[in-house]
Amino acid sequence: MAAWVKGGATDADAAVDAAATLLAAARTPIVAGLCAELSAVRAAYHLADAIGASVDPVAGPNLYAELGVLSRTGAMLTTPAETTGRADAVLIVGNAPWERPIVQEIAESAPTRGRAAGAERTLLSLGGPRNGATRHVAYPAEAGGLAVSVAHLRAYLKGHLAGETAYGDLARRLAAAQYGVVLYDAAELGELGVEMLQGMVKDLNEVTRFFTLPVSDPYQGRALLQLAAWTTGQAPRVGFGRHVPEHDPWRFDSARQIAAGEADAVLWLASLPAPRPDWLGTLPSIAIVGEGSPEATGDAAEIVIAVGVPGESAGGSLWNDRRATITYAPPTGQPAELTAAGVLAAIQDRLVQKKAASC
Structure with missing residues (x-):
């Protein structure tokens, strides 16, 4: 050696x-x-x-982008197995999650158990790379970045913003899900973005079942x-x-x-x-x-x-x-x-x- x-x-x-x-x-x-x-x-x-x-x-940067938020507000979390088995709507936030094998696995499968069993899975992207190899509906990020984009999306979900806009359409798709999941990378989204995202998912749970799946760092x-x-x-x-x-x-x-x-x-x-x-x-x-x-x-x-x-x-x-x-x-x-x-x-x-x- x-x-x-x-x-x-x-x-x-x-x-x-x-x-x-x-x-x-x-x-x-x-x-x-x-x-x-x-x-x-x-x-x-x-x-x-x-x-x-x-x-x-x-x-450290990836871990600490989440730890403070989780200790202050908690989180709605799920697992890869639950995501592939139950989710009929999956929102991928940012670019980093697209590099993980879980995205392709989600794209190639459909929910087999729970309320959404047998339904078609909708793959959504917010601020992603517009990956043409995987069928999905893409929504661009706001000029202020991912955290601002999530904040605007949450405002549409809560009814504080309205109108026939791209984010209004995305909000309606998320609210209509029977079991939704958001994939994100904590380091890419940032601490404020993670806190806003977890708050948005809690809002969604007032009308449906929604969870987050933060991708692990490498x-x-x-x-x-x-x-x-x-x-x-x-x-x-x-x-x-x-x-x-x-x-x-x-x-x-x-x-x-x-x-x-x-x-x-x-x-x-x-x-x-x-x-x-x-x-x-x-x-x-x-x-x-x-x-x-x-x-x-x-x-x-x-x-x-x-x-x-x-x-x-x-x-x-x-x-x-x-x-x-x-x-x-x-x-x-x-x-x-x-x-x-x-x-x-x-x-x-x-x-x-x-x-x-x-x-």
Whole structure:
């Protein structure tokens, strides 16, 4: 398994020792990325606690676009299985959801149970890409963006706006549904847009059955959120500077911390594909990345360790979009020599040894 220290190839043991030395010297480290199998994410939280680091996942922008809204107002949610089995009207908001397989599955099926069983499914789009490959009725977004568009649509549904307009037509279609679902991407829609959308769906439930299906981010955010809750009792962005998990999504935003000069070291965990941040090479850094990925090179960080990719060269528990839950993904190829969880545990063990030796 490949490993590099300051651009030079080395063995995993030497890289682990170098990583422990780097973290031992840090006063305000960050553990970021966390796009990995759950065993690795759990090990990352344990390491962060041991070294007093803050934690910030790459999925943070998507997660935090929803979390505040859900805690304040709640939500009407459903699952992919209920959507494909029951919905006779599906509204897709924005561009991002169209990139997910669930859209094609919805387009190719019809409701088979519930009040809408046997009815034709209507696929609607608000501010989408006008995808000609999938039959749907498209409505353009307002100039102010998706959040403003949802606000105007809600006004038509409540009767505050009226007239023979595109949004008036869309409002009538939604109100006529027997079981409707709205698909959206929280990061694309934004916090205000999510709050407006959830309010609109609650309004629709006064006359029919309507739910939302937020698409999950591609960086294991949904799985991470659950692990963070059962590990710390908090959402993911926490700091362990006082060795208790303190939640503060603004304070522990890694990009903000680094731009403000508040961090002096970072450990980047991404055994699954994730966009490498521009700031990774601007301070002492460790990157634990999937073998064969573009980041598995000596120049990605000061210390780079390549590990098995969950679902390919390593097994691991991952978020399953189709089932909307965490499931185990077995390795499909030759198992890798190193796993992300094993490397993180080895770094923590080496830190304990160094601390004991210094006493």
